[in-house]
Amino acid sequence: MKFRYLGNSGLKISEIIYGNWLTHGSQVENETAHACVRAALEHGITSFDTADVYANTKAETVLGEALRNERRESLEVFTKVYWPTGPKGPNDTGLSRKHIMESINGSLKRLQMDYVDLYQAHRYDVETPLEETMQAFADVVRSGKALYIGVSEWPADKIREAHAMASSLGIQLISSQPQYSMLWRVIESEVIPTSEELGLSQIVWSPMAGGILTGKYLPGQPAPAGSRGADESGASTMAHRMTDEVLTAVQNLRPIADGLGCTMGQLAIAWVLANPNVAGALVGASRPEQIVENVKALDITLDSAVLAEIDAAIGHVVTDDPSRVSVPETRIV
Secondary structure: OOEEEOOOOOOEEEOEEEEOOOOEOOOEOHHHHHHHHHHHHHOOOOEEEOOOOHHHHHHHHHHHHHHOOOOHHHOEEEEEEOOOOOOOOOOOOOOOHHHHHHHHHHHHHHHOOOOEEEEEEOOOOOOOOHHHHHHHHHHHHHOOOEEEEEEOOOOHHHHHHHHHHHHHHOOOEEEEOOEOOOOEOOOOOOHHHHHHHHOOEEEEEOOOHHHHHHOOOOOOOOOOOOOHHHOHHHHHHHOOOOOHHHHHHHHOOHHHHHHHOOOHHHHHHHHHHOOOOEEEEEEOOOOHHHHHHHHHHHHOOOOHHHHHHHHHHHHHHOEOOHHHOOOOOOOOO
16 A cells, blocks of 8 residues: 555545445445444555444444454544534535534544544535634534544635634635546646645545446447446436447447556556645455455556557546536535
């Protein structure tokens, strides 16, 4: 395993981060989830990402059980707050002081931990003053319940505002967690330059574009049985990419991967890690073997010639419009 500093902090995280967004507490049985966590640990992964909203709090519980007997100081554990949880009452969502304080306590109880290394605002909240949110985060840090703070899917201007407030409060905003892949590059023109300037790193999710960059979805053919694309909910979120044009372009990556002696999925992970502002790539797993395969991406080095080949292969289907990272007009519930 290789490690990188998260932002301008002294915290090092594993380049491959185990995330449990769509798996723990929902798609896989707890025994399988525990086996995946054990595989992650055995292959050097020390960083784990979750959120209170995943499986409506169940994912945190499963992860806490899986890590219960591990040395806490040897782990970096991240969670998030924003989306509605529990009975979804009027104060069960957003970034108000009330929701943040109650959510961090709930997350720590489910994780069976005294603190998390990184506490992240899962979205920007247009209905709560940013000053209130940042003061609440500062109090969470000062209480020892979180060591650092981060954001997820925030545009560059909001990251700048939050960073200024965090600095004035004496706390460290060190990370951004956006979607990023060969196909989805909306953070490159604004979020990444702003983050580099302010000392934040990216923790990127969906580096394989929901599995599309593994090459398993073929143009003109139905999604493989048991895949996310074959699942009704998964297919709805992937529909804009599951076009023959995109899937045909992705197949152009196969000879590049073959030339490097890797899978297309490993190529996709190596690609996001080639960006120096990316500290780690989030990967999930429904089987331990997937962890083993993903970690092999760290052995792949992509030089400028290979990166140019990749752009030539799929550049015409890339989404890079920075306006796609935007603040909603109302709170997302």
